[in-house]
Amino acid sequence: QVTLKESGPVLVKPTETLTLTCTVSGFSLTNSRMGVSWIRQPPGKALEWLAYIFSDDKKSFRASLKSRLTISKDTSRSQVVLTMTNMEPVDTATYYCARVNLYPGSSWAYYFDYWGQGTVVPISS
Amino acid sequence: SYVLTQPPSVSVAPGETATVTCGGDNIRGKSVSWYQQKPGQAPVLVIYYDIDRPSGIPDRFSGSNSGSTAATLTISRVEAGDEADYYCQVWYSSSDQPVFGGGTKLTVL
Numbered sequence: 001q002v003t004l005k006e007s008g009p010v011l012v013k014p015t016e017t018l019t020l021t022c023t024v025s026g027f028s029l030t031n032s033r034m035g036v037s038w039i040r041q042p043p044g045k046a047l048e049w050l051a052y053i054f055s056d057d058k059k060s061f062r063a064s065l066k067s068r069l070t071i072s073k074d075t076s077r078s079q080v081v082l083t084m085t086n087m088e089p090v091d092t093a094t095y096y097c098a099r100v101n102l103y104p105g106s107s108w109a110y111y112f113d114y115w116g117q118g119t120v121v122p123i124s125s
Numbered sequence: 126s127y128v129l130t131q132p133p134s135v136s137v138a139p140g141e142t143a144t145v146t147c148g149g150d151n152i153r154g155k156s157v158s159w160y161q162q163k164p165g166q167a168p169v170l171v172i173y174y175d176i177d178r179p180s181g182i183p184d185r186f187s188g189s190n191s192g193s194t195a196a197t198l199t200i201s202r203v204e205a206g207d208e209a210d211y212y213c214q215v216w217y218s219s220s221d222q223p224v225f226g227g228g229t230k231l232t233v234l
Binding site for chain 1: 158174
């Protein structure tokens with residue numbers, strides 16, 4: 001059974017750094033066809049992809065946020081950590097982690113097959 | 126950057142067929158996935174690789190990506206429980222990054 005669970009602070013102040021942890025089970029972060037991604041959703045708005053990391057440590061970040069984001073993984077603890085610096089009220093959102101899977105036989109057909117429940121991150125002083 | 130365009134809303138009566146479109150440049154050459162998100166819940170994958178359904182998703186949900194400008198999600202025999210936001214997504218090869226559409230709110234009348 002594949003599960004992902006996000007954890008992080010209940011409140012973040014402006015200018016602070018956000019650290020979110022995604023703990024996965026039911027699959028390994030060493031699986032070459034899979035990765036973990038972070039996606040956020042401001043209240044009442046659409047999904048917004050932030051970053052991903054794959055087993056070979058390949059990483060990518062949303063262009064508009066690249067300077068503020070880092071992503072890392074701890075394979076032994078089955079965890080993926082996202083940090084976002086200099087948080088602002090506009091960063092208030094529900095943050096999800098999701099498993100990225102690659103369609104068999106394809107080298108480019110990726111999709112998000114399992115999602116965590118999400119963690120709400122309010123930014124307020 | 127690559128942009129996916131969805132209609133903000135679609136309304137359908139119970140038992141009828143709902144169609145949600147997802148437009149993008151040369152989308153036919155990309156693999157489209159669809160996600161259902163009910164209020165207060167995480168998104169759920171309902172279609173991937175244009176037409177495949179994960180186990181547990183009813184066969185009332187189907188996908189197509191054979192048109193020239195838009196992929197479609199079709200929900201047959203719509204039920205009240207299908208009321209949700211639906212998002213399309215592709216993996217944009219030029220940037221090697223995923224892109225989501227703006228979402229479509231499906232209302233069951």
